[in-house]
Amino acid sequence: MKWYESPLVDESIVISARVRFARNFEKYPFPIKLTDSAAQEMAAATARAALSGNGTAFTDELRYFDITDTPQESLLPLMERHVLSSHMVAKKGVKGIILNGREDVSVMLNEEDHARIQSIFPGDNLDGAYAAADALDTLIEDKGQHKYAFDQEYGFLTSCPTNAGTGMRASLMLHLPALENTGYIAKMLPALGKFRMTVRGIHGEGSESLGAVYQISNQFSLGKPETEILQALKSAVNWIINQEKSMREKFFTKHRIAVEDKLYRSWGILTSCRTLDHKEGMNLLSDARMGFESGIYTMPRPAKTIYALMTNIQPGSLCAIAGKPLNQEERNIYRAEYIREQLKA
């Protein structure tokens, strides 16, 4: 089971917690200057160190994949599942990935930095995600042959200075339909700046929000210890959750029938339509998620979590499920078919 198939994912406003560390080794120049052979050596050494924890440190076995020659369309689903960055999918040259079956722990090798160590946990378990990423980070340095590039003043050194310091980006992925539908989310951006936090769409920097899914993450990785950054993120997210809850309550009280009608119509369309584009699919699934969360829906939940469906209807993931390349029209038809099948009573 992947992490996003956990029932936890559909139980609350918070979908998942993610922590990643940007790390580079003293011995090697940054990836942009790294030769292919040195990159291969670096990746293999890092993988050895990480995989040495299998059987003791991790219950779910890590594996190493050299994805240098993997076609982009095969990497796309991993990007859609937040394991690879779009930069990692697009970049040429040596690249590797360390990954477990649940996909809740991973390392991108030779991305913008030598190692991007990441953990994603379902629900609001930010401490769990931090602990897992931290454990892997420690293992890679302790069991590895090379020390991380570290400066007394700037902390961990990174290709892009905005990642220096802790090298940590922590984020929580939230489902915020009420704040989105009321347009209130836009008004919250300045206040989030004060928390030194930033809001992004479902696929991070510059990405559009789809299905009312938003990522809240720390703006700065420098100048504060990790624990304080995590605490600030939790505070910001608690504030957002309270706003979302009070907005839902206000909306439900004032427009109960209209809300029920909208959510049930979305269910009707999801279970009936014959063609469905990605954006509409995400919006309808967002309604469905709210329908179950709010207790408005009385039908049993589908076997897969709604967020798993949101994940699987993305273009690359959908083709992977179909087992063949599909053009846009074919994808829209297959998306409708797939969702109908999954939501069948």
Added chain:
Amino acid sequence: MKWYESPLVDESIVISARVRFARNFEKYPFPIKLTDSAAQEMAAATARAALSGNGTAFTDELRYFDITDTPQESLLPLMERHVLSSHMVAKKGVKGIILNGREDVSVMLNEEDHARIQSIFPGDNLDGAYAAADALDTLIEDKGQHKYAFDQEYGFLTSCPTNAGTGMRASLMLHLPALENTGYIAKMLPALGKFRMTVRGIHGEGSESLGAVYQISNQFSLGKPETEILQALKSAVNWIINQEKSMREKFFTKHRIAVEDKLYRSWGILTSCRTLDHKEGMNLLSDARMGFESGIYTMPRPAKTIYALMTNIQPGSLCAIAGKPLNQEERNIYRAEYIREQLKA
């Protein structure tokens, strides 16, 4: 069972065939000049004549109702079922109705004319409707005490000269979703004028078309024998049916997925929504009717015909089913509930 609950109604483009005769008795002035007591005498005498056929001429027993003091809201459902005209519902003073249980034969008494004899048959059975109305017409004159007002030159005399001559209005009610969705129906009006036919919405003169339901009827009742008028109506309607069929075929061939998608989404909304206004309900039911007719829908047909649902979701009929007066918001909620219940697998 009412005539519109016959499975025939959902089998074809033609929903129903209707024939009505406008008749007045020599003995009495037209209704506008008729005293209440004379009107009562006229109505009772006509009812006696009509009901004398019970047990021999008609299998489904006719009954007479004095509706002089019946509140308008109680008459509304009969108007929505095409038994009463809106004039009949609104008018003050003496009025009566002769009606059988199937509601396929009826007489409005003291409407614009003394007697409006009507028959509605399911499907395209225009000859059947004509025969039934004709039989009742004959019975009323033969068994009655009074002769119809008739002129050698102008034929049957009527309050409004446009009804003189045969006094007959024949119409076929058609379901024309393809001609409506393509906007082609508007272009057909001049051609229908050449057939001396006219197109009206679901509730006759001046009414809006709802649910892609149209009535085609003869423009003139004078100057041609009944058989020729009926033949001209059939020809006009055959032409329209062919247009509708070819438009459906063209549309299905070109936009199969889009058509399937639209019809199935409508089904999804019908079976899921929590509030539904009259107009949207009619449009969705129109899609549902086309879904079944075209063989696109694979689910079993509901117990009631789709046209029966179209009939029952009208404001007056809906309140009658609910058994209590409902304001517009309550009606919209009850309409959604009623349809969900009726379409439940």
